[in-house]
Amino acid sequence: MDLPYKRMKGGVCAARGFLGSAVSCGIKNPSSDRLDLSLIYSKHDCQSAGMFTQNRVKAAPVRVSQNHLRTENLRAIISNSGNANACTGPTGMQDAKSMAKVTARLLGLRQRQVAVCSTGVIGLPMPMMRIAPHYQDLVAALDRKKGNDVARAIITSDTHEKEFAISLELHGKRIRIGGCAKGAGMINPNMATMLCFITTDAHIGKTCLDDAIREAVDQTFNRITIDGDTSTNDSVLVLANGAAGNKLIEGGSRECAHFCHALTFVMNKLAKAIVRDGERVTKFVTVMVKGARNSSDARKVAQAVANSSLVKSSWNGGDPNWGRIIHAVGYSGASIREELIDISYDSKKACSGGVQSKTNPEVLRNIVSKPEFKITIDLGLGDAAHHIYSSDLSPEYVDFNRSEYAYWKQAKKDGLV
């Protein structure tokens, strides 16, 4: 690690004063015991902040959590996987509110101190009859060693949990920042992650925390893509409970900048882990655009390349097909001059001034055959740059996403539709 951060074990309960728990209540699959309902709780009052999907179709829990954050600071997050509680109308809103309400009552909190997050299939009513019997157990199981349970309970098509934590010194005190995230599908900038929970024991002011989450999300979760689909449930929440006993970190201070940097560092680890564990992904590809006339153009080019089905298919095949890359550059909507464009795989030029370079294609092929490589597109027009972490598109991704119909059948069996 090239930064003054100490990697810690654990994730969302690595910071002091945070407890976690998770149970299996059969939302993912009634006949499996996979964890699918989880709780994060702070023993102390928190400063909190959140960022949510920019999809105009917003799941009920997103609306509820946004609403709670507007007037109160969170102290708990209840979350389920297996059902997104999206496009579920007034009943869905009632269900999400009830999840917050019951949790609050059992924890002795106000309802608005509890955020609700859901992830899974869109459009099916929440099987509340599966959740209801488990609230008590969930609260009873709260423990500072259960952060990993939370990380496992929020995943859906992810193949493994994603958690990360660090500590750093601020104002002479050691503070901790840790979190967990889930991704796998419907991953695209604005926002990319479906769910990410971060906790810290830093004592931090509202202005600094609001600035830090915005900046950190912009640098991390808004720079990843798997399939170009923005979900209805994306939520990033940060809870800061001050248990580290540091002097208040105020907005605009040097310490606030340090905190923001550290938060970005943690989120970046989680964001990259989401891409690496994307649905049936075999490659992690950094798409770096530079030399753009302005940052909007740089972003357009990076997004067009990172989301092109043809480009992503060629990555899957280990094919150094720069022709498909430049064709996506061309339709990105950015200002370009074809004859100024250079494209490199790692440090090897594939396209120079808009035409095939002298590099031996075998050298390029070896790079694209690796599980991780970087594509640099230099537009040669200006100074603006942007990068996105992307993945290949595999036949297995399509196969994996062909049908969620089993969920509908289960919902019918449950009398929900």
Added chain:
Amino acid sequence: MDLPYKRMKGGVCAARGFLGSAVSCGIKNPSSDRLDLSLIYSKHDCQSAGMFTQNRVKAAPVRVSQNHLRTENLRAIISNSGNANACTGPTGMQDAKSMAKVTARLLGLRQRQVAVCSTGVIGLPMPMMRIAPHYQDLVAALDRKKGNDVARAIITSDTHEKEFAISLELHGKRIRIGGCAKGAGMINPNMATMLCFITTDAHIGKTCLDDAIREAVDQTFNRITIDGDTSTNDSVLVLANGAAGNKLIEGGSRECAHFCHALTFVMNKLAKAIVRDGERVTKFVTVMVKGARNSSDARKVAQAVANSSLVKSSWNGGDPNWGRIIHAVGYSGASIREELIDISYDSKKACSGGVQSKTNPEVLRNIVSKPEFKITIDLGLGDAAHHIYSSDLSPEYVDFNRSEYAYWKQAKKDGLV
């Protein structure tokens, strides 16, 4: 056919006074005899019009043909498949010009009366040494019965040629409109087709022909998508040679409106055929958006749904997953109100007012399991509508597009890179 058009045999040589020919010169594959170089020629001077890709990276033949059309009317089109002559720099421009020049000389035309079209791999130099020995044969083979040869010579990953022709009466004279097209991959609105050549023996004025091609392309080739990728080589060309002997069709006249309608009819047949024959496509899906606040919103929603990897994967699996459809509506950028949205598969409602309808999921599943169905998304906000013809995304599409590396190896063997 519900229109006063008579279906004719043939395609691009169905109209009077047009000849075609094609030869195999080994651009697609040096060891195969697949046709890959073709010529269309009018015995008479023509009125002509063209529309080209909106990709800012334009292949050399696109630049050359656009340039020719600016000052002259076309009388011939030379076209090759297997190499797009895109991103090939000054040498590529020279190659494209030389294809027009040699063709013009052999036909006794001015260079600017010849359009050049290429389709295939992007970024590799044109194997001109393969083309050069075949110009004479190509011209010698010109025949009014060789329209089908042209249709077969322009296809790449298409599984079959696409041609269509009709006749209709205008001003008491029978006129003919016919054409051929190729598609298969890199298909997205603006423009969708990679290549489409239309000929007609109508006697038609410049204003009418220009209006007609713009209107017809907007209604047809700009409303299809396979993979959301806009190619560097898309070209639609229309040549009208007046051999039918009708009175001149002037811009703004009733006859011009009839001609435009007929041209749209022909292009629509070809556009739909392109989607049906998209790379490894198994479904033809009409995405109809209505009730939008304005036409730009209607188009945004149709495009987002028609291009979502997750939506297209579910079509492949025969899964009536309206949740993924509404999630794409939400991120389309259009004004929406979730609680007003209705989504139907054919005539059966899947989503009503933003939530699951009462329709039995099995009924919906039966519709999506068909090779062809229609999705109607009613936003409930206004009167604007838009439709797009789309396809599913199959694991086989990705597998098929994993590598074009064999072309690079061949180019290396040829000393071109």
